Each structure stands twice: as structure tokens, then as C-alpha cells.
Amino acid sequence: MKVAAILLDTGRELLYRKTIIVYFGIVTLVLLFFALALQTDVANGAIASLTVAGLQGSASHGGFQMGDDASGEGMGGLTAETFVHYVQLGTAFLLYPLAILMSVFATASLVPRMLEKGTIDLLLSKPITRPSLFLSRYAGGLLTAALNLLYLTVGLAVILGWKTGVWNGGFVLSGLLMSVYFACLLAFTVLAGVLLRSTTVSIMLTAALFFVSLLVRLPHANRDWPLLITSRPVRFLSQAAVETLYYSLPRSFEFVQSTTSLIRHEGSVAWGAVLGSAASGAVALGLAVVYFSRKDY
Amino acid sequence: MTSASAVVCERLSKTYRSPLGRGGVTALSGLDLRVPAGQTFGLLGPNGAGKTTLVKLLLAIAFPTAGRATVLDRPPGDVRAKARIGYLPENHRYPPHLTAEQVLHHFGRLSGMKREERTRRVEALLRRVRMEEWSRVRVHKYSKGMMQRLGMAQAILNEPDLLILDEPTDGVDPIGRREIRDLLLEQKARGATIFLNSHLLSEVERLCDRVAILKDGMLLREGQVADLTRQKSAFEVDVRPTAPGVLETVAPRVPGLAVVPPIGAGAAAGGGGAPPVAGPGTLPRLQRLELSGDVPALNRAIDALRGQGVEIAAIQPRRDSLEDVFIRVLEEGETQ
Numbered sequence: 192m193k194v195a196a197i198l199l200d201t202g203r204e205l206l207y208r209k210t211i212i213v214y215f216g217i218v219t220l221v222l223l224f225f226a227l228a229l230q231t232d233v234a235n236g237a238i239a240s241l242t243v244a245g246l247q248g249s250a251s252h253g254g255f256q257m258g259d260d261a262s263g264e265g266m267g268g269l270t271a272e273t274f275v276h277y278v279q280l281g282t283a284f285l286l287y288p289l290a291i292l293m294s295v296f297a298t299a300s301l302v303p304r305m306l307e308k309g310t311i312d313l314l315l316s317k318p319i320t321r322p323s324l325f326l327s328r329y330a331g332g333l334l335t336a337a338l339n340l341l342y343l344t345v346g347l348a349v350i351l352g353w354k355t356g357v358w359n360g361g362f363v364l365s366g367l368l369m370s371v372y373f374a375c376l377l378a379f380t381v382l383a384g385v386l387l388r389s390t391t392v393s394i395m396l397t398a399a400l401f402f403v404s405l406l407v408r409l410p411h412a413n414r415d416w417p418l419l420i421t422s423r424p425v426r427f428l429s430q431a432a433v434e435t436l437y438y439s440l441p442r443s444f445e446f447v448q449s450t451t452s453l454i455r456h457e458g459s460v461a462w463g464a465v466l467g468s469a470a471s472g473a474v475a476l477g478l479a480v481v482y483f484s485r486k487d488y
Numbered sequence: 489m490t491s492a493s494a495v496v497c498e499r500l501s502k503t504y505r506s507p508l509g510r511g512g513v514t515a516l517s518g519l520d521l522r523v524p525a526g527q528t529f530g531l532l533g534p535n536g537a538g539k540t541t542l543v544k545l546l547l548a549i550a551f552p553t554a555g556r557a558t559v560l561d562r563p564p565g566d567v568r569a570k571a572r573i574g575y576l577p578e579n580h581r582y583p584p585h586l587t588a589e590q591v592l593h594h595f596g597r598l599s600g601m602k603r604e605e606r607t608r609r610v611e612a613l614l615r616r617v618r619m620e621e622w623s624r625v626r627v628h629k630y631s632k633g634m635m636q637r638l639g640m641a642q643a644i645l646n647e648p649d650l651l652i653l654d655e656p657t658d659g660v661d662p663i664g665r666r667e668i669r670d671l672l673l674e675q676k677a678r679g680a681t682i683f684l685n686s687h688l689l690s691e692v693e694r695l696c697d698r699v700a701i702l703k704d705g706m707l708l709r710e711g712q713v714a715d716l717t718r719q720k721s722a723f724e725v726d727v728r729p730t731a732p733g734v735l736e737t738v739a740p741r742v743p744g745l746a747v748v749p750p751i752g753a754g755a756a757a758g759g760g761g762a763p764p765v766a767g768p769g770t771l772p773r774l775q776r777l778e779l780s781g782d783v784p785a786l787n788r789a790i791d792a793l794r795g796q797g798v799e800i801a802a803i804q805p806r807r808d809s810l811e812d813v814f815i816r817v818l819e820e821g822e823t824q
Contacts, residue, residue, distance in 0.1 A: 196597035207585030309581035315549045316575035317598040318567040487550035
């Protein structure tokens with residue numbers, strides 16, 4: 192019951208801060224758009240005709256056209272499955288970063304706010320252990336963000352399935368995968384929050400971590416880059432720094448790749464990167480819990 | 489409660505180290521303290537004396553550098569002990585997105601209270617602290633006094649065996665203070681141990697059975713309020729003289745005896761002021777004398793007064809206010 196109390200309060204706090212509500216509203220508009228404006232006619236697994244908000248769609252010169260001046264070549268044999276994959280990929284590329292960004296903004300304050308004088312005293316006086324308190328707070332933030340991601344993926348998968356008859360479970364799985372990615376990021380966000388007690392700095396560090404994780408992937412993937420450095424000690428140190436950062440941070444690039452693979456059913460999920468990221472997130476979360484459990488407030 | 493002491497501190501010390509590890513601030517130094525179960529205990533001291541640090545150590549909000557403490561026979565931080573504690577921190581903050589009702593339910597859940605019991609207690613307490621009309625308004629709209637009343641309701645929600653209050657009347661108007669005092673008296677009557685940390689010495693004097701005075705992290709004095717405020721060798725004697733000027737004749741003959749000048753009409757014996765002024769040609773009904781001396785000196789004074797036919801109406805040891813005691817103890821602490 193105590194853990195449930197913290198989860199409930201965390202959810203309420205996030206809703207009160209409006210960021211999650213804004214994201215929820217945007218996703219709802221997207222879902223409503225597809226539910227109300229998209230009309231498809233599927234025959235033998237191919238899209239025979241397509242209208243979006245009353246505008247006729249057609250295939251033309253390898254692309255699509257919408258509107259009255261569409262040339263009427265039909266959909267060029269576009270299969271319903273490919274169409275669904277395109278829509279879901281587009282939505283994922285547009286809304287997943289937004290979801291992650293808004294979730295980071297919304298949840299970065301969870302730990303610093305909990306640590307404010309007058310709040311933390313009261314929480315620590317209650318019969319709940321410090322690790323339970325901290326982990327419940329983390330889980331509350333993660334659960335709220337994950338529910339929003341699943342709202343998007345399940346909602347869109349159902350709408351497109353209803354409209355085209357293509358049910359792509361990979362899209363829902365991609366939402367779950369992004370939730371795992373957010374869990375890794377959030378672990379670093381709460382570590383920054385418990386160490387520095389600042390929402391702004393936590394957001395900045397999380398953003399820096401995201402960009403560094405993308406940047407270090409380039410030298411990690413190109414094994415010849417150390418040859419550019421002539422000094423052997425500097426070369427060794429640079430290589431060690433890149434590899435350490437790559438393996439100790441959430442591997443953003445691989446998550447994006449895996450998301451695409453899940454939606455398109457092509458290639459495979461980079462489980463090594465996913466598990467490695469989860470391990471680095473677990474270490475960050477563990478450090479945060481240990482620090483929180485030993486700190487005087 | 490299984491022990492005679494709700495709180496025990498043995499050589500309890502706390503030093504806050506600086507971030508770089510050099511030096512630090514000693515907030516508590518070798519504190520030995522026992523708070524008897526069922527009593528109301530006041531913790532006094534100037535700012536920076538270590539009062540809040542002691543409360544934090546008892547609740548495991550901070551950890552001691554040395555020594556040990558037990559709270560309700562368990563180490564601080566023990567979940568079972570915490571379930572029997574109510575706490576009102578200084579400058580407490582509640583989640584601004586919650587209403588008073590939600591705040592109480594939230595902290596009730598955290599205290600492990602079952603839903604039926606929680607609902608019953610929340611409704612009763614909101615009525616008790618006169619917050620039922622505000623129960624569905626978010627707390628960020630509350631005044632300081634309302635927050636304090638809500639804080640009191642939160643602290644006693646689980647009917648705790650030990651109630652720890654850090655400045656409960658801070659920022660509260662006189663009527664609010666009286667309401668909080670009444671609530672505390674109810675808790676005391678229920679058998680709860682109350683650990684009160686307050687700057688308002690008059691409140692502490694009214695409520696507390698025992699007090700401890702801290703300064704610079706050290707215990708300067710601890711004891712029953714009645715014992716601390718009683719002067720060891722001073723008495724007040726209320727008498728009814730038989731003739732004008734008789735007291736002025738007797739007093740110089742008894743070492744340490746002095747007549748207290750009357751300060752106004754209407755004062756009653758033992759009422760804290762000198763008895764009434766006599767009208768022209770009349771005798772005052774009662775007159776107060778002060779004696780600085782021990783019990784034999786008191787008996788000599790009584791003999792001298794009775795020898796002149798003076799009627800003794802009342803004798804009482806002279807008491808200081810807790811504020812007098814507090815200031816004296818701190819001054820003594822400074823000179824030591």
C-alpha cells in the first residue's frame with residue numbers, strides 16, 4: 192500500500208505539472224486524426240484507394256500525392272502492410288522523440304522536489320524504507336511515461352488495424368522498447384537529481400548524456416579512427432574514453448535502429464545494446480538508491 | 489508501550505562534515521537523554537542548538553556520527569517504530585497538487601492505515617481542525633495557519649504513541665495556538681508521548697512535564713518543569729497584618745525577609761502580584777513578603793511574624809518562569 196501511495200502521488204504530480212497532459216493531448220489529436228480523417232479501401236492486401244480528410248491520395252513518380260490534382264494512377268500496388276509500416280515509422284520518428292523529451296522534462300523534477308526541505312523530512316518519517324521510497328518514485332515516473340507511449344502505440348496500432356486490416360504488434364513492441372530506453376535515461380536523470388537536487392541541471396545532464404551517447408557511437412562504429420592520433424598514449428586514452436562512454440551510457444542509436452526493425456519486421460533487435468543499456472541504467476539507479484539511503488537530510 | 493522511556497539517547501553525537509571533508513559543524517555532542525513514556529517533553533535551545541538535528545536523528549532523517557538512540561524501544565528508522573510515530577516538521581510542505589483530504593489519505597496510506605480506518609480518521613480530523621470546508625481545495629491555496637492545522641491533523645492521523653513536533657505553533661495566531669494546544673492536551677490525555685521542539689517558552693511551560701535545554705549541541709539542563717522553575721532558597725509569604733507598620737518593623741529583624749511593595753488593588757493571594765494597596769487608615773487584606781533563605785530561615789521568619797500576631801495566609805516556594813530559567817541556564821552555560 193505504501194508503494195502504491197507513492198506511485199499514485201507521483202502520477203498525480205506529473206499530471207498536475209501539465210507536461211504529460213500536453214503530450215497526452217498531442218497523441219490524442221494524432222489518434223483522432225487517423226481515426227476520423229483516414230479512409231482506406233483495401234483489396235487483396237493492397238491499398239486500392241486512400242483519402243485523408245477528404246483528399247484523394249495516389250502514387251505518382253515513386254511518391255504520393257494528395258488532393259484534387261492527384262493523377263489518379265491509384266496507389267501503385269502499395270500493400271496495406273507497407274502503408275501501415277510507413278505511417279507507424281513516421282509517427283515513431285515524430286512522436287517518440289517528443290514523448291521522450293516531454294517525459295524527461297516532466298520527470299526530471301520528481302527527485303529534486305521530493306528532496307526539498309519540509310517534504311523529505313515528512314516522507315522519511317513514515318514507515319517506508321528509503322530504497323522503497325526512492326524506487327517507488329522512479330517507478331511512478333517511468334510508469335506514467337510508459338503508459339503515454341503505450342497509449343500512442345496501442346492506439347495507433349488499433350486504428351490502423353481497423354482501417355486496413357493489418358495488425359502490427361511490432362509497433363506496440365517498439366513502444367515498449369522506447370519505454371525501456373526511457374527507463375535507462377530516467378535512471379541517469381534521478382541520479383543527477385539526487386546528487387545535485389536541481390531539476391534544470393538534471394534535464395541538462397540528461398540531454399548531454401543523450402547527445403554524447405549518439406556522438407560516441409560514431410568513433411565506436413569506425414574502428415580506424417584512432418590511427419589519426421599519432422601519440423600512442425593519447426590514442427589509447429582516447430579509445431578507452433570512447434569505449435567507456437559507449438558502454439556506460441544508454442545506446443540511443445541502437446534503440447532507434449531496433450525500433451525501426453520492430454516496426455518493419457526487418458533485421459533484429461540489438462539485444463546486446465538493449466541489455467547493455469539496461470545494465471548501465473541499473474547501475475545508475477543503484478548508485479542513486481545507495482546515495483539516497485545514506486544521505487543526511 | 490513496553491518501556492518506561494519513549495526516547496533514549498546515549499552519547500549521541502552528530503557532526504556535519506563539509507563537502508570537501510575538511511572540518512565540519514558539530515550539531516550534537518555526546519547527548520544523554522531519556523524521554524519518559526506518556527509525558528510531554530519540551531526541547532529548548534537557541535537557534536543552532538541542535539534541536540532539529542536531534543529530531544532528525546530520532547527519525548533517521550539524518551544519521552549519528554557517534555552514540556546510539558532508541559525510539560519506542562527500536563533503533564531510529566525502524567519501520568515498525570515509525571508506524572507508531574507522528575511527526576510535524578518545521579516548515580512542512582505538502583504536495584501542492586493535493587487537497588487536504590488527499591494529503592491525509594496519502595500520508596495515511598504511507599503510515600500503513602487501512603482504508604476504512606483512514607476514511608474515518610480523515611473525516612473526523614478534518615472536522616476537528618475546522619478544515620472540512622477546505623477539504624477539497626488544493627493546499628497551495630492555504631494560509632500558514634491552515635497548513636499548520638492540516639499538519640497537526642497529519643501528525644496525529646495514525647494515533648501515534650510518540651508525537652514529535654517541530655515548532656508546531658510557528659506562524660499561528662493566538663486562536664490557532666490555543667487550538668493546537670487543545671489538540672496536544674487531547675493526545676496527552678490519550679497517553680501519547682509528546683516531544684515538542686519550540687521557541688515559544690510560554691507554550692512549553694503550559695504543556696510540558698519535562699524540558700531539556702540544549703546549547704551548542706550539548707545538554708545544559710534537563711528535568712521536570714516544576715523542579716526547574718522552583719527557586720531553591722526563596723519563598724513567598726502572604727500575610728494579613730494586624731496593625732499598620734507591623735511588617736516594616738518585623739522585616740528588618742529577619743535576615744532575607746523583605747516586604748513586596750503593593751502594586752495594585754484586586755490581586756489575590758498567590759496570584760503572582762503583591763496584594764492590594766490599603767486605603768487611607770485601613771489595613772491591607774493581604775500583604776506579600778519575600779524571603780531569600782532556606783527552610784530554617786523560613787521558620788525563623790514565621791516565628792517572628794507570628795510573634796507580632798501577623799496571620800500567615802499562604803507560603804509557597806518562589807517560581808521563576810521557564811523563560812527566566814532558560815535565559816539563566818544559557819548565561820551560566822556561556823560563563824562555564
